[in-house]
Amino acid sequence: MNFLKITLSACFAMICAGSGLTHAASKSPELLAPYLTVDNAVKGEVGAIVPPKEINKYISKVQAAAKANPEWHKEFAKDAKPGVPLPWHENLGLTKEEYAEYLKLWDARQFKAVQQVVIRLEEPKPGEWMIRVSGVGMQISLLRFDPKTDTFKSPNGELERIEDIDAEPRSILGAWAGHEWRYENSTEFISTKENLAIGKYKDGKHCILIYRLQESTSGHRLADKSLVIRFAPPKK
Numbered sequence: 001m002n003f004l005k006i007t008l009s010a011c012f013a014m015i016c017a018g019s020g021l022t023h024a025a026s027k028s029p030e031l032l033a034p035y036l037t038v039d040n041a042v043k044g045e046v047g048a049i050v051p052p053k054e055i056n057k058y059i060s061k062v063q064a065a066a067k068a069n070p071e072w073h074k075e076f077a078k079d080a081k082p083g084v085p086l087p088w089h090e091n092l093g094l095t096k097e098e099y100a101e102y103l104k105l106w107d108a109r110q111f112k113a114v115q116q117v118v119i120r121l122e123e124p125k126p127g128e129w130m131i132r133v134s135g136v137g138m139q140i141s142l143l144r145f146d147p148k149t150d151t152f153k154s155p156n157g158e159l160e161r162i163e164d165i166d167a168e169p170r171s172i173l174g175a176w177a178g179h180e181w182r183y184e185n186s187t188e189f190i191s192t193k194e195n196l197a198i199g200k201y202k203d204g205k206h207c208i209l210i211y212r213l214q215e216s217t218s219g220h221r222l223a224d225k226s227l228v229i230r231f232a233p234p235k236k
Contacts, residue, residue: 028121029129029147031179035198035207036121036131037234044209044231045113046136049172055105058098065093083172106170111230119209119231131198131209137227140211143196152181156194159183165199173228175202190217200233207233 028038036042066073072091080086085106088099118134129145143152143159152159159181169175178199185192197210208230215223 029145031147031150032121032129032131032145032198033234035178035200035209035233036119038121038123040234041118041120042231044117044119044133044137044229045111046115046117046227046229047111047113048228049109050112051109052105055102058094058102058105061093061098065091081168081171084168084170103170109172113230117229119229133209133229137209137211137229139213139225140196140209140227152196154183154194156192157183157185159194159196165197173208176200176208177202178208190215190222204233206230 027033028036069091076089076091077086085103086092088094088096092099094102115136117137118132119137120132122130122132124130124144127146127148129147130143131140131145133140143154145152150161160183162180162182165176165178165180167173167176176199178197180195180197183192183194191214193212193214195210195212198208200207208228210229211225211227213223213225214221
């Protein structure tokens with residue numbers, strides 16, 4: 001028997017069994033309702049975006065050009081959109097033909113699932129919401145959403161709502177829209193950044209849940225945990 005199927009079944013059983021400990025909620029918070037239905041467990045895929053391996057030769061050329069002319073590359077890239085290919089320039093180290101092939105390969109990138117989890121929206125007590133995620137996503141389960149303040153509370157502090165996401169098709173995750181929250185804090189000893197985002201692909205086929213926790217000290221990285229989870233949207 002498939003061990004992964006056994007594990008997922010156990011997760012479903014545990015989460016559903018725990019529902020008796022949560023406050024009975026009438027409906028999901030308005031902000032989360034397009035993505036999750038309260039007390040309804042759904043399967044999610046933890047994964048990464050992977051382009052065809054043939055793209056690596058073009059990436060190597062761009063990296064070599066950036067190393068040869070770091071100041072120009074830094075200036076050229078400073079206003080670029082995160083996760084979106086830079087526009088063509090002769091200093092990138094690619095001919096126009098090579099750049100066109102690079103974009104073609106980039107457009108062929110795919111979401112590769114590496115692990116399955118179970119996701120469930122719960123209301124542990126009135127007015128306090130959690131997105132319970134099994135397995136590697138358990139850290140997300142520590143967050144608590146307050147619809148009144150539009151914030152998530154974590155053990156680190158409060159994640160505040162920032163600008164909504166409206167990603168274009170060539171962004172690393174593709175075309176999707178959603179909401180994001182962020183916590184940032186720096187002390188004499190450690191800097192911490194924590195982000196959570198949730199949204200839906202513009203084709204409506206999948207929702208997406210993203211979490212990242214970064215900790216560093218004196219320029220040295222202590223932790224960098226990133227999760228991208230894809231799951232089916234609620235049925236209409």
